[in-house]
Amino acid sequence: MKSTVSGTADGTLSYEQAGVNYDLIDPLKVTAQRAAASTATLLGRHGFAEVAASRGESAYVVDVGPFYIASIVECLGSKALVADEMAALTGRSWYEGIAQDTIAMAVNDLITVGATPLVVQAYWAAGGSDWFADAARAQALVAGWKRACEICGVAWGGGETPALAGIVEGGRIDLAASCTGLINPKQRLSVGDRLAPGDTIVLLDSSGIHANGLSLARKLVERLPQGWLTEVAPGMSYGEALLAPTVLYSPVTEALWQAGIVPRYCANITGHGWRKLLRHPGRFTYRIHTLPPVPPVLAFIQREARQDDREAYSTLNMGAGFALFVAAEDAARCVEIAQAQGIGARIAGGVEDGPKRLLIEPLGITFGDEDLQLR
Amino acid sequence: MKSTVSGTADGTLSYEQAGVNYDLIDPLKVTAQRAAASTATLLGRHGFAEVAASRGESAYVVDVGPFYIASIVECLGSKALVADEMAALTGRSWYEGIAQDTIAMAVNDLITVGATPLVVQAYWAAGGSDWFADAARAQALVAGWKRACEICGVAWGGGETPALAGIVEGGRIDLAASCTGLINPKQRLSVGDRLAPGDTIVLLDSSGIHANGLSLARKLVERLPQGWLTEVAPGMSYGEALLAPTVLYSPVTEALWQAGIVPRYCANITGHGWRKLLRHPGRFTYRIHTLPPVPPVLAFIQREARQDDREAYSTLNMGAGFALFVAAEDAARCVEIAQAQGIGARIAGGVEDGPKRLLIEPLGITFGDEDLQLR
Structure with missing residues (x-):
């Protein structure tokens, strides 16, 4: 990990210096993207096809005939660590907002292709069962998740709440959301083919x-x-x-x-x-x-x-x-x-x-x- | 965490003793399930409705008119820790199988309701960018993911590969998959309403x-x-x-x-x-x-x-x-x-x-x- 790296001599702090090394991730991403692209033809078995222009966009789109289906999974990232720090300092839970952040990561990506988000699934992987023992925090997460669904008009379908000691750090939670939506009618599809000078x-x-x-x-x-x-x-x-x-x-x-x-x-x-x-x-x-x-x-x-x-x-x-x-x-x-x-x-x-x-x-x-x- | 708890006096080792305390998770689950159920009516805004019988089943189903859409997110759990131990002992990567396990968690749940899985999204949250520096392991994960998609006839739509230092433990990876499918034609829906004595x-x-x-x-x-x-x-x-x-x-x-x-x-x-x-x-x-x-x-x-x-x-x-x-x-x-x-x-x-x-x-x-x- 590179989390101990500090800024440069002049005091500037850049994103790479803050601990994320994209050089290590990106070769995998390229390989994964190629492998993923090669699976598109499998949809033909079911009589469907991908919208190829959605590869590389923020959500993946499949043509199922009467409309398009868009889907995505998105991670919150490290914002929950700030909520944990602030909870320790203020004595209140900040997870209602964190829930909205997590749903926003998924929904705001899904809508870029013209989709109406319909269903959100919750992925809440805690470092141990005891994460859920803080009832106020857990209830705030639930309340914020529900409210964000209401704002977006999506159904909360369900999800996973695993306790992953040894993978997720003790006292922490890894939050993500998957979202499925429809592009309906199909004219709503926006994958950039109509973008033009003058827009x-x-x-x-x-x-x-x-x-x-x-x-x-x-x-x-x-x-x-x-x-x-x-x-x-x-x-x-x-x-x-x-x-x-x-x-x-x-x-x-x-x-x-x-x-x-x-x-x-x-x-x-x-x-x-x-x-x-x-x-x-x-x-x-x-x-x-x-x-x-x-x-x-x-x-x-x-x-x-x-x-x-x-x-x-x-x-x-x-x-x-x-x-x-x-x-x-x-x-x-x-x-x-x-x-x-x-x-x-x-x-x-x-x-x-x-x-x-x-x-x-x-x-x-x-x-x-x-x-x-x-x- | 309860990971240090050992067996009982007679040497029996039970699941609860192995570190997962469902008593702490379940009250949250109940609250979350109630909150989730309350969002179902939001689908009415879009002219759709949930299949209520799918609440509590392994995948969530929405009626979108010409067919049903099923969706899910599922976690691998701690099996990757065994792969890490065996990699240290044998010098080879076991992540090709781990990839299949992760997709199986999602696909095998999705099909219970009669759905044909169409799209899988990858959620690979590493403890730091350096997880991806082990090229053989990363390539095995990609290869296994692709092969499992081929077996199931699903398109790999994309996914997330965040580096989550401070949330996921260093050297570890939190693996999950989301899956979206269609129940098409609608007669394929299986949520148990036709189960009967004699089956x-x-x-x-x-x-x-x-x-x-x-x-x-x-x-x-x-x-x-x-x-x-x-x-x-x-x-x-x-x-x-x-x-x-x-x-x-x-x-x-x-x-x-x-x-x-x-x-x-x-x-x-x-x-x-x-x-x-x-x-x-x-x-x-x-x-x-x-x-x-x-x-x-x-x-x-x-x-x-x-x-x-x-x-x-x-x-x-x-x-x-x-x-x-x-x-x-x-x-x-x-x-x-x-x-x-x-x-x-x-x-x-x-x-x-x-x-x-x-x-x-x-x-x-x-x-x-x-x-x-x-x-």
Whole structure:
């Protein structure tokens, strides 16, 4: 493990330095992706076929005739460790929000392809049976899970609650969610084939760090004299600000469909920060002219980790949790529809002909194709 | 954690003594099940409805009109720890089989409701990026995952490979699989409503311990002078025998459908051993007259753990990995069809009117309703 690695000589703390070494994971990912792709033809046995364009997208899509089925499994990551630290400091449980974060990881990915999430399954793997003995914490997890399902209109189908001593660390829990949804009617499919120059980029506000960048955030706390209780805004501690639950965006995508709007592409802005705006496999230039406000906790992290804008926007969501790429004539209505759902939104830029790159003009930052290798 | 608890004064080793305390997990399960059930009505927003009888079954089923969708997430459990021990002793990777075990956990549950598994998602949460640095092990995991998908005719849609230092223990991996399938045509639904006295119980052979009872098996090794390398059969070590991959039963259920046979109920025999034959919510007596052969590793565990038959059959699969409850006139063909797929099978007993209980006549064992509380 690399969790003891600290920052560079100038004090900058980057994501790789915070303990995740993608060089070790990525060769496996490539092999796994190839093996996975080779299994697609097996669907032919059942008379079905994959939507090949969904390979490499945030959810996998199968054509079953009358509609498409999308499915996914997603992990919370290390945000629960912050909840545990804050529980020790404050005496209250933070797992209601953690539950929402976990569901958001799955749902916000599933909706990128145009799916309506229908069923969520819970994967709660504890380090031992005694994790469940803290009734207040366990009930908070249940309550938050249920509430997130209600917000998204998904049925909680069931799940697994294994006790995995020897695999999951004692006192910890590994949280994940699987989600299955339908793309129905089939015109709702959005895997990027209709994205074109002239389209508009609408960014939906985040609530904070969401559930990506937590390794960095946890590393940073070691530098803070008051640790998790350091104020990032008046009356708001660093720990509490980090634990703001991830926004659930499916009410927006469902409302868009009700209004007759089908996004041409969607990107859930998670790991790799704004580089995720380069996710579409095509060759386009994305020009950003307007930035969302940066949540105080993210501004604080950027400042304390001594990151320049390029590093910050390449790692954190910096206020943008989800990107909708829509026809220009739909953009203003998109913003209104999101706001009607209580989620801040703005027209942030557009899609142009040109080399594959992202220009964040207000900050003078450019990311190129070489900055995001997900496939 | 209770992992240091040993057996009783007479040397018997039971499952609870092996480290899993269900008393702590079950209150949470009950609360979670109630909360989950309350979300079912949310499907109405999308014009769909759950199949209520699937609540409490091994997979969750939603009626989406032209067919039903089934979904699930399942955990491998602690079998990977045995693979790690055996890798250290033998210098080879055992993760190809472990991959099959993980997929079997999901697929064998999904098929109980009559579903054809279509898509599997991989959840591979490592204790740190360095887990993936062992290329041979990682490639074995990929190869085994792909092969299991091929056996089951499922597409590997994608998945998650997080590095979760601080949650998953260093050098370990938490493996799970989600699976989505279709019940198509809808007549294939098997949630037990047609089970009736006079039906026949066909048991499909297991290959060994599968992936349940591993906590007990790992505890037991502490008593063995030669540990994992103790012979359980000529030339077959305890560790190797434990690592026999779980049988994938979906080729059988698919072949049954091709032959026009729809089981009236199915039970995947996992945790709780043969008590799973009592899973159906109705009031029936299940009378077993013929037992499958007990795999050597399970006979060895029973003997070394000094379990009587009742304890062994209430914990381990004892040679029966999957139960088909079928119309009496279909039973002989079921056996032939399973055997044609290379899976041993036999007519083991029948369903009768009477109090809810399981009579294993050759052993003189009775389990009652109070012995299995899953709902």
